[in-house]
Amino acid sequence: MSGHSKWANIKHKKAKADAQKGKVFTKLGRELIVAARAGGADPANNFRLKIAIDNAKAANMPNDNIQRAIQKGAGAGDGAAFEELRYEGYGPAGAAIMVDIVTDNRNRTAGEMRHIFSKNGGNLGETGxxxxxxKEKGQLTIPQEDLELSEDDLMLMALDAGAEDMDDDDENYLIITAPEDMEAVHQALLEQKVLISEAAINQLPLNTIEIADPEHAKKIIRLMDALEEHDDVQGVYANFELADSLSDEDLD
Known part of the structure; x- marks a missing residue:
């Protein structure tokens, strides 16, 4: 998945920059609010909230911020104003894109999503x-540099716990599970002291298209960046890979 790795590495660099700017806390806070609202404030009985808390802690979000967000979601604040939405559309070169949203104003967000798509060579589509x-899958991200196990041992451990597959993006191992099995696999890896930097239910493409043209590549990177930078966006999923033939200069 080397073409996919090229895009994944670009995302990792940007994620680090977002973390430094504090933007990531906004997105994590909204997920905490929505998770607590959907399943209650007790992470022992709300796996989505447990994962949201784990992800927030992995990003070094202060405990006070985490607790305030949970309280908002549980009703002690304005958390009830947020709703979850999904937008679908196409980017340059016909790449399929889905965007998960948490917003307190769906009309404003709809207009902004339409503008971002059209400004960056894409178009917003209808639902469906x-x-x-x-395909919806659970995904556990494990930094390679912090792993004390071998790749083979990690894969065997994950498969024994119920995972479907394991992949990598050069910097991380990605454990893929059925959504309903992610909790068991997550817990099994934690019990073996495996560091998990992120856990999420993601939308993985059934097939991918390769983008080799530098202009198309630049346009789709700009579109993906614009979507991911939007405060209401919780996740962006696409079915493209960047060709290995593209150099860093091609993508600047």
């Missing part, structure tokens, strides 16, 4: 226009 190209 591209979601058939994706």
């Amino acid at each position: 226009s591209v979601n058939w190209m994706f």
Whole structure:
């Protein structure tokens, strides 16, 4: 998945910059609010909230911020104003894109999503226009540099716990599970002292298209960046890979 790794590495660099700017705390806080609202404030009985808390802690979000967000979601604040939405559309070169949103103003967000797509060479589609190209999967991200096990041992451990597959993006191992099995696999890895930097239910493409043209590549990177920078966006999923033939200069 080397072409995918090229895009993944770009995302990692940007994620680090977002963390430094504090933008990531906004997104984590909204997920905490929505998770607590959906399943209650007790992480022992709300796996989505437990994962949200783990992800927030992995990003070094202060405990006070975490607790305030949970309280908002549980009703002690304005958390009830947020709702979850999904937008679907196409980017340059016909890449399929889905965007998960948490917003307190769906009309404003809809207009902004439409503007971002059109400004960056894409177009917003109707509900159902591209979601058939994706499959919902659990994904556990494990930094390679912090792993004390071998790759083979990690894979065997994950498969024994119920995982479907393991992949990598040069910097991390990615454990793929059925959504309903992610909790068991997550717990099994934690019990073996495996550091998990992120856990999420993601939309993985059933098939991918390769983008080799530098202009198309630049345009889709700009579109993905614009979507991911939006405060209401919780996740962006796409079915493209960047060709290995593209150099860093091609993508600048």
